[in-house]
Amino acid sequence: PLCILTPYFTSRKKEQNKTKQEDYARHKQTEKMTLSAEEFADKDDSLLLQEIKLQKWEAALQHLDQIRTPDVFGNLPLHAAIGFNAPDSFIFTLLEKYPEATRV
Secondary structure: OHHHHHHHHHHHHHHHHHHHHHHHHHHHHOOOOOOOHHHHOOOOOOHHHHHHHOOOHHHHHHHHHHOOOOOOOOOOHHHHHHHOOOOHHHHHHHHHHOHHHHOO
């Protein structure tokens, strides 16, 4: 029975990867270095990332316990904060709490 489902799962995984690649390509085509909340906010993101992507900086500070959790694209909160033009003070707070986010 497992061999019957394998093509389904393989096909579904390819579709998910294709969607992510299309989203990334669309992002690369934009002129600005900022991210669009409409294109990149995801319900599976942590509360911290959701608040960052909605540019709710004060609310985001309440969820710093999720600072190590990446979004569906692999971006950490620091990366998202930079992409969404967070205030310098917010970025410095993220750097203080999780300096390892600067390492690739």
